[in-house]
Amino acid sequence: xxxxxxxxxxxxxxxxxxxxxxxxxxxxxxxxxxxxxxxxxxxxxxxxxxxxxxxxxxxxxxxxxxxxxxxxxxxxxxxxxxxxxxxxxxxxxxxxxxxxxxxxxxxxxxxxxxxxxxxxxxxxxxxxxxxxxxxxxxxxxxxxxxxxxxxxxxxxxxxxxxxxxxxxxxxxxxxxxxxxxxxxxxxxxxxxxxxxxxxxxxxxxxxxxxxxxxxxxxxxxxxxxxxxxxxxxxxxxxxxxxxxxxxxxxxxxxxxxxxxxxxxxxxxxxxxxxxxxxxxxxxxxxxxxxxxxxxxxxxxxxxxxxxxxxxxxxxxxxxxxxxxxxxxxxxxxxxxxxxxxxxxxxxxxxxxxxxxxxxxxxxxxxxxxxxxxxxxxxxxxxxxxxxxxxxxxxxxxxxxxxxxxxxxxxxxxxxxxxxxxxxxxxxxxxxxxxxxxxxxxxxxxxxxxxxxxxxxxxxxxxxxxxxxxxxxxxxxxxxxxxxxxxxxxxxxxxxxxxxxxxxxxxxxxxxxxxxxxxxxxxxxxxxxxxxxxxxxxxxxxxxxxxxxxxxxxxxxxxxxxxxxxxxxxxxxxxxxxxxxxxxxxxxxxxxxxxxxxxxxxxxxxxxxxxxxxxxxxxxxxxxxxxxxxxxxxxxxxxxxxxxxxxxxxxxxxxxxxxxxxxxxxxxxxxxxxxxxxxxxxxxxxxxxxxxxxxxxxxxxxx
RNA sequence: GGAUCUGUAGCUCAGUUGGUUAGAGCGUUCGGUUCACAUCCGAAAGGUCACAGGUUCGAGUCCUGUCAGAUCCACCA
Numbered sequence: 001x002x003x004x005x006x007x008x009x010x011x012x013x014x015x016x017x018x019x020x021x022x023x024x025x026x027x028x029x030x031x032x033x034x035x036x037x038x039x040x041x042x043x044x045x046x047x048x049x050x051x052x053x054x055x056x057x058x059x060x061x062x063x064x065x066x067x068x069x070x071x072x073x074x075x076x077x078x079x080x081x082x083x084x085x086x087x088x089x090x091x092x093x094x095x096x097x098x099x100x101x102x103x104x105x106x107x108x109x110x111x112x113x114x115x116x117x118x119x120x121x122x123x124x125x126x127x128x129x130x131x132x133x134x135x136x137x138x139x140x141x142x143x144x145x146x147x148x149x150x151x152x153x154x155x156x157x158x159x160x161x162x163x164x165x166x167x168x169x170x171x172x173x174x175x176x177x178x179x180x181x182x183x184x185x186x187x188x189x190x191x192x193x194x195x196x197x198x199x200x201x202x203x204x205x206x207x208x209x210x211x212x213x214x215x216x217x218x219x220x221x222x223x224x225x226x227x228x229x230x231x232x233x234x235x236x237x238x239x240x241x242x243x244x245x246x247x248x249x250x251x252x253x254x255x256x257x258x259x260x261x262x263x264x265x266x267x268x269x270x271x272x273x274x275x276x277x278x279x280x281x282x283x284x285x286x287x288x289x290x291x292x293x294x295x296x297x298x299x300x301x302x303x304x305x306x307x308x309x310x311x312x313x314x315x316x317x318x319x320x321x322x323x324x325x326x327x328x329x330x331x332x333x334x335x336x337x338x339x340x341x342x343x344x345x346x347x348x349x350x351x352x353x354x355x356x357x358x359x360x361x362x363x364x365x366x367x368x369x370x371x372x373x374x375x376x377x378x379x380x381x382x383x384x385x386x387x388x389x390x391x392x393x394x395x396x397x398x399x400x401x402x403x404x405x406x407x408x409x410x411x412x413x414x415x416x417x418x419x420x421x422x423x424x425x426x427x428x429x430x431x432x433x434x435x436x437x438x439x440x441x442x443x444x445x446x447x448x449x450x451x452x453x454x455x456x457x458x459x460x461x462x463x464x465x466x467x468x469x470x471x472x473x474x475x476x477x478x479x480x481x482x483x484x485x486x487x488x489x490x491x492x493x494x495x496x497x498x499x500x501x502x503x504x505x506x507x508x509x510x511x512x513x514x515x516x517x518x519x520x521x522x523x524x525x526x527x528x529x530x531x532x533x534x535x536x537x538x539x540x541x542x543x544x545x546x547x548x549x550x551x552x553x554x555x556x557x558x559x560x561x562x563x564x565x566x567x568x569x570x571x572x573x574x575x576x577x578x579x580x581x582x583x584x585x586x587x588x589x590x591x592x593x594x595x596x597x598x599x600x601x602x603x604x605x606x607x608x609x610x611x612x613x614x615x616x617x618x619x620x621x622x623x624x625x626x627x628x629x630x631x632x633x634x635x636x637x638x639x640x641x642x643x644x645x646x647x648x649x650x651x652x653x654x655x656x657x658x659x660x661x662x663x664x665x666x667x668x669x670x671x672x673x674x675x676x677x678x679x680x681x682x683x684x685x686x687x688x689x690x691x692x693x694x695x696x697x698x699x700x701x702x
Numbered sequence: 703g704g705a706u707c708u709g710u711a712g713c714u715c716a717g718u719u720g721g722u723u724a725g726a727g728c729g730u731u732c733g734g735u736u737c738a739c740a741u742c743c744g745a746a747a748g749g750u751c752a753c754a755g756g757u758u759c760g761a762g763u764c765c766u767g768u769c770a771g772a773u774c775c776a777c778c779a
Contacts, residue, residue, distance in 0.1 A: 004741075188777090195779085212779060225779095262778050269779090276779075335777075384706060384774080391775075483774085514714075516772090548715050548727065553707090554772095556714050560728050567741040568727095578738035587737070620718085631716065631726070639726095643743080 001580055001689060005573035007537025007566075010685045015128055023066075023698045024133045026073030028468045035065040035072045036472040038454045038502075039134060040485070041079035041142060045088065045119035048126035050511040050519060050557065051478060053529040056542045056678075057508050057626065058476045059132045063677040064621050065473075066133070067702045073469050075457055076127070076134040078120055080143045082446040083177060086403040087341055089115055100178075105402055105441070112403045113143075126530055131538045131680050133698075138461060142449055143405070146460040151449045152408045152423035154496050158356065159409070159420040163495075166418060168352040170278045171396060174339040175296030175347055179400040182445060183393065184484050186337040186346055193336075197264060197328035198320060200224060203240040203249060208233065209327070211263025213334055215320065216313040217270040218243060219301040220291035221250055222281060225267045228254035233266060244325050245303055245316065253284055272350050290350055309347070353398035354407065354442075361491035362392045368494060376505045377624045378552035381479060388483045397445040404443030412437045451488035454501040475502035479552060482507060506624055509554040511545070516556065532562055539679035540566035546627045546678060547634065568634060569682040572675065575642050576686035579665055582653040589655050599652055603663050606645050609636070610667040617674045618702065630678045637671045665690075673702050 018024060026036075037058050042048070058074060066072045089112050090100055100108055120141075127134060140147065158164045171180035196215050199207035210224060224241050226233040237254045257280060258267055271281030271288035281288050293299045297306055304312040320326035337346045366389045368374055369382060376382040398407065408423045412431045419430040419437075429437045449456075454475070458466040471493075475486065486505055493501030510518055513525045520526065532541045543565040549555050581587050613636050620628040645664065646653075652660045669690075676683040676697045687697050 001738090003739075188775095210779085214779085257778095259778055264779095267779050274779075276777095334779095380706070387705065387775080480774090510773095516714085550716070553715090558714070558728085561714080563741075564727055567739095570739065570741050574739035574742090576738085581738065616718095623718085625718075627716080628718080635726070642738085646738085647743090 001573075001577045003577075005537075005570050005682050005685065007539065007569070007681060008534070011129075011131070011533075011538055011681045014681055014684050015131060018133070018696070018698065019128075019136065021696070022137075023696060024074070024135050025137050026071060026075075026135050026469070028464055029071045030468075032069065032071040034469050034473075035062070035070040036075070036458075036469040037062055037073070037474050037476065038075045038457065038472055039077055040475075040477045040481075041077035041140075041450070041453065042123050042127075043081040043084055044078035044123065044141065045085055045116045046081070046123055048123060048130070048529055050527055050529055050545075052127070053130060053541065053545060054478065054508045054511065054555075055132065055476070056130065056545055057506060058474075059130070059542075059680075060546070060626055060677040061474060061476070061506075062133050063680060063698065064702070066698055067673065067676070067700060069701055072133075074132070074134050075138060075140065076124075076136060077140040077142065077453065077457055078123065079446070079450065080116065080141065080403065082399065082401050082404040082443065083179065083341055085112060085116060086401050087177060089403070100402070108402045129530055129533050129538060131542065133680075140457045140460065142446075142453070144460065147449070147456050148405050149423055150456045150459060151405050151444065151452060152421075154452055154492065155408055155444070155448075156420045156422050157496070163357045163360065164420075165355055165357065166352055167355055168350055169355075169396075170272075170275050170348040171351045171353060172337055172346040173294060173349040173351065174342065174344050175294065176342050176344040177339060177401075178294070180349075180351060180353060180396060180398065181339070181346070182396045182447075184447075185340050187340045188335050189338045189343075191334060191336050193332045193334040195263065195330050195332035196317070196326060197330075198244070199325045199327055200241045200243065200268075201325075202236070203242050207325075208236060208241060208252070208266050209264040210266045210268050212268055213332060214270075214273075214313070215326075216298070216304070216309060216316045217273050217291065218268060218316065219246060219298070219303060219312075220270045220272050220289055221248075221268045222271060222286045222288070223250050223269040223284070224252045225255050225258055225269050225280065226252065226265060227256065227258040227260045230258070230260050230265050244323055245319050246301070255280060255284070273348050275348055278348075278350075288350055292347055292349065294349060294351075296347065353396045354409070354440075356395040356397060356448075358392045358394050358491075361495055362389045362487075364494055365389050365487065365490040368490065368500060373500050374490060374503060374505060376507070378507065378550075381482060381505070381507050381552065385482060385487060388487055392487070395445075397448045398440075398442040399445055400441075401443050404446065405449055407440040407442050407444055409440040410437045411440065447484055447488050448492075450485060451492040452496065454489065455493060455497045470497070471500050472502045474504045474506055476506045476508065478510065479507040480510065507552050509549070509552055512554050512556050514556065514558040527557060536562045536566040537569060537681065539569045539681050543568065543630065543679050546630050548631060549627050551624055551627065568638070569679055571638055571642065572672075572679065572682050573686055575637065575646070575668055576672075576689060578646065579661070579668060580689060582661055583665075585656070587654050597648065597652075599649065599657070599660065602645065602648055603660065606641075606663055606667055609640060610670050614670050614674070621677075626678075629674060633671055633674045637668075637675070641667055641671065673697060673700060 042052050062072050062074045093099055172186045173180045193213045195211050195213055197209055197211050199209050201207050221243055236252050239252050240249050242249055269277045269280055271277045272290040273292055291298055291301050297308055298304045298312045304315050317326055339346055409418050409420045411418055412429045413436040414434055415431050417431050454472050458470045489501050512518055540562050544561045545555055617629040649660050672683045672687055684697055688695055
């Protein structure tokens, strides 16, 4: 055996052995209990990041259950990642001086498809570097034809069940990405804005002062609103205001919504570009003429048409100043909604979209969790999930992307009605038998399809697979997508399959740097997992992500920790090396027994302590307290087995005491089994030294 | 404003249904070069477990309050 464990030399060969011998491949075996995990599909054309590295929890579970003798299935899937991918692709186009608008829909789709297919090998090789026991023989892609067919079928079922409806509402629209988002996909950002105080002339003479952060939207105002109890303005309710610049006449209305203390106590109402104003307009039956287009430019104003919003604001302010109506500007801290993808400030715009009626689904989901049909680990997330499900509002699933699953809905232009198919384009209109119909150009929110991922993948593998492996055992993912993904899966799963999609949910924390900061590209503190594997080995990275953490809590990943875990991998190796050398009499006999030791009672203690470790280790694995098993075994192997027992019994070993050797070996093997799910490479390497090249810990039993 | 979580050694964190002298990794100090490992070994220093009450024979652990921080959600033009 080599003096040191060298991951770079060992890992590739070991992984190849696992893969070649099909140790990761799932078979249907009615004699065994199935244990199924669906990998949260990584972006097909992306790179492995620390978030993906955290899927090591899934590998730990898979390997542990494999060693328990269960039929395990870790299903590999890749995600088309709608907006994400289109964004990356469009950036590439931009470099070539082109944009998505230079191509028709079909061409653009085809180009992105080829782009993704060409790049998906990368992420797969990186997943292998992590040592993940994924079943490579049954890879799925979220845009596979059979998956798309299932997603379409679900859409149709919801339409038929009247859970889908179209509505024109304000949506969060990114004028850069050219699509709307659901309420879950927006991020809030604090910005330093300006509150402008403007005097609006009254038709009867005089003015009413209003305060706004967006003067340009004045061009789309339909009213001015005050609180009905506000003595300052009470006498003006029902009177009219002549809007500056455009001279349009709008009424002064009253609503409790207005906070008397804020600004001037009088608000301009722009229903087409403000969520609250939109609600007010609905209530008071006012129109909502949009003055900002989907391209982010002004329209229908007769004043600043074609200008971008910012420029329009300056122009409007300039004119107001000239009129002497812009009387005050004060700094104002405010919150804007930005695109989670590109950071552009989102524009609330009226748009007709498909919505899912969420209450029936969310209520059912809540019930299933409350009944314990789905268990959440760590437990506290159950409360959080309940709250999320309670708060769900109807879900906008229309996206104006090309790269996605096209919505199988068609609009009959003569009857002005929608109909839905199972995906195929019909020969004639299903409403009037005519030919005047067009397909919705929108695609589905990726969460709508990924919300069906576990059952969809298993169904496409065949009924036998579905029957055997579904519902899946554990869904493991970061707690940051509890709302966006887990909750949607629970809702859609029960709706379509009438079962839970998974029996347990395990949520891991976020990876942070040494300063406790979340890793992000903009902060420049991202750690590339592959880089660290090259330096310290996959085992070290894996263990560093688990060691000394609490499940669901955040992980602080530092260079020191990685080094510490690399050292531990080496320690594992060297304990094996020492036992091996004793076994093969490669050590000289001890010179003399300095002191008489009670070998018998030390051995008794060793056996007892090992058994206790084993029992506790298994118990913690079952309770999803994975890191405790790693911590305990680390502590035992290093500071008890190596530092104490081996040191105490060293002379006996060198003098060829077979019983001592066997007991130490047995204790060591127990450690290897407990450690294998966490650090599969070094444990497997040393196992092979003792049991032959064709042996594997994956073939042993805990 | 609402919710959830956290506060333990210099740093990053464990600590299971309450139960002897509170632990790990890294760091610090001192000492070790013969064959398992210097990616190592031995020894040491270092904590009023945020604070104040309460329950209990017994509290880092349970309850209440205070303070500090983190995250998520909702937000006033």
